[in-house]
Amino acid sequence: xxxxxxxxxxxxxxxxxxxxxxxxxxxxxxxxxxxxxxxxxxxxxxxxxxxxxxxxxxxxxxxxxxxxxxxxxxxxxxxxxxxxxxxxxxxxxxxxxxxxxxxxxxxxxxxxxxxxxxxxxxxxxxxxxxxxxxxxxxxxxxxxxxxxxxxxxxxxxxxxxxxxxxxxxxxxxxxxxxxxxxxxxxxxxxxxxxxxxxxxxxxxxxxxxxxxxxxxxxxxxxxxxxxxxxxxxxxxxxxxxxxxxxxxxxxxxxxxxxxxxxxxxxxxxxxxxxxxxxxxxxxxxxxxxxxxxxxxxxxxxxxxxxxxxxxxxxxxxxxxxxxxxxxxxxxxxxxxxxxxxxxxxxxxxxxxxxxxxxxxxxxxxxxxxxxxxxxxxxxxxxxxxxxxxxxxxxxxxxxxxxxxxxxxxx
Numbered sequence: 041x042x043x044x045x046x047x048x049x050x051x052x053x054x055x056x057x058x059x060x061x062x063x064x065x066x067x068x069x070x071x072x073x074x075x076x077x078x079x080x081x082x083x084x085x086x087x088x089x090x091x092x093x094x095x096x097x098x099x100x101x102x103x104x105x106x107x108x109x110x111x112x113x114x115x116x117x118x119x120x121x122x123x124x125x126x127x128x129x130x131x132x133x134x135x136x137x138x139x140x141x142x143x144x145x146x147x148x149x150x151x152x153x154x155x156x157x158x159x160x161x162x163x164x165x166x167x168x169x170x171x172x173x174x175x176x177x178x179x180x181x182x183x184x185x186x187x188x189x190x191x192x193x194x195x196x197x198x199x200x201x202x203x204x205x206x207x208x209x210x211x212x213x214x215x216x217x218x219x220x221x222x223x224x225x226x227x228x229x230x231x232x233x234x235x236x237x238x239x240x241x242x243x244x245x246x247x248x249x250x251x252x253x254x255x256x257x258x259x260x261x262x263x264x265x266x267x268x269x270x271x272x273x274x275x276x277x278x279x280x281x282x283x284x285x286x287x288x289x290x291x292x293x294x295x296x297x298x299x300x301x302x303x304x305x306x307x308x309x310x311x312x313x314x315x316x317x318x319x320x321x322x323x324x325x326x327x328x329x330x331x332x333x334x335x336x337x338x339x340x341x342x343x344x345x346x347x348x349x350x351x352x353x354x355x356x357x358x359x360x361x362x363x364x365x366x367x368x369x370x371x372x373x374x375x376x377x378x379x380x381x382x383x384x385x386x387x388x389x390x391x392x393x394x395x396x397x398x399x400x401x402x403x404x405x406x407x408x409x410x411x412x413x414x415x416x417x418x419x420x421x422x423x424x425x426x427x428x429x430x431x432x433x434x435x436x437x438x439x440x441x442x443x444x445x446x447x448x449x450x
Contacts, residue, residue: 054180056153061184069193069286070201093394095147104383112226119152127209131202158382174364190290259426260366268393269414303360316365323361331416
C-alpha cells in the first residue's frame, strides 16, 4: 500500500470515526445558551449527552451484524442519512425533551461510522498493522476535541447554538460523499450471517467467549470512559466554577485533547520496541499515579484554572496509548465476525461512558471533584479487572494443560 493510499484511507476512516466525537464536543460550549433558551439547568442539559452516548451503545449492537451481513457500505449509507436528518431536526428543538429524543436518534445514525471504521481497519490492513492504523485514526479523531469546542464556542456566540447542528449535518453530508466515491467496498456481503435474534446472539456469544477480546474490551472500555467524565462536567466546571468564556473553554478543550494526539503518535514509535500488551499495562499504571495526584489536589482545593487544565492534560496522555492498543488486541482474533466484534467493543465503551456521565451529572456538587473522581475511578477499575482476568485466563490455561497430559503408569 502506497503512502498516499494509506493517508487517504486513514483520513476517510478517521472522518467517519469523528462524527460522534464532533457531535459530542462541538455543542458543549453551547450548554449555557441551550439551558437558557430551553429554560432548564446546565446539569439537565447534560442528559442530552447521556442520551447520545446510550444511543451510540444501542446503535452499535445493531450495526455490527448488519455490516457483516450486507457488507460495509449499505448500512453505512443508511446510518449517515439518519444522522443528517436528525441533526437538522435538533436545530429546531424547542424543549429539552425533544432535544434529548433527537440526540438519541442522531446517535443511532452517527455511530455507524465508528463501527464501520473499525471493521474497515480489520478488512484493509494486515493484523500486524492494525495498531498503527488505529493510532493514525485516533490522530484524526483527536482533531475533534481540539477544534470542535473552539468552533462550537465561536459559532454559538455568533449564530446561536442551533447553527452547531446545521454545521454537523453539512459536514456529515461531505463525509458521506467521500465514503461513496473514495472508500473501497471492504468485506463483501455474507448471506450466511443470520440477522435473526438467535443468529445474532450466537455470533455475539462466539465473540464474547474469545478470552483476548473479553479481556481488552472490558478493561480497555472502562479505562477509555475516563474522558466522558471530563466531557460531562467540564462545561460546568470551567464555564461556571472558573468563569471561563465559551471561547476560552474551547481552547482549554483543545489543549487537553492535544495530549491524546501526542501520545497516540508516540505510540507508533513505542510499538517498534514494545508490545501492545506492555503499553496498555504501562499506560494504566501511569494514569493511576497522575489520577491520584489529580483527585487529591482537587479535594484539597490546590488547583486553579491553569493547574487543573495541566493535570488533566497529563492524565489524558495515557488515553492515547490505552485506546489504540486495547482496540487492536481486542479485534486481532477475528476475521469473519470482525463487524460484530467491533460493534460490541464500541457499544461497551459508549455504555460505560453513558453510565459515567449519569454518575458525574448526578453527583454534581458545584466543584470539580465529581469530574476528576470519575476519571480516576475508571482507571482503578480497569487496572483491577485486567489483572484479575489475566489471572483467571492463566489459571484455566494451566489447568487445561494438566488435564490434557496423558496419565503416567507407575
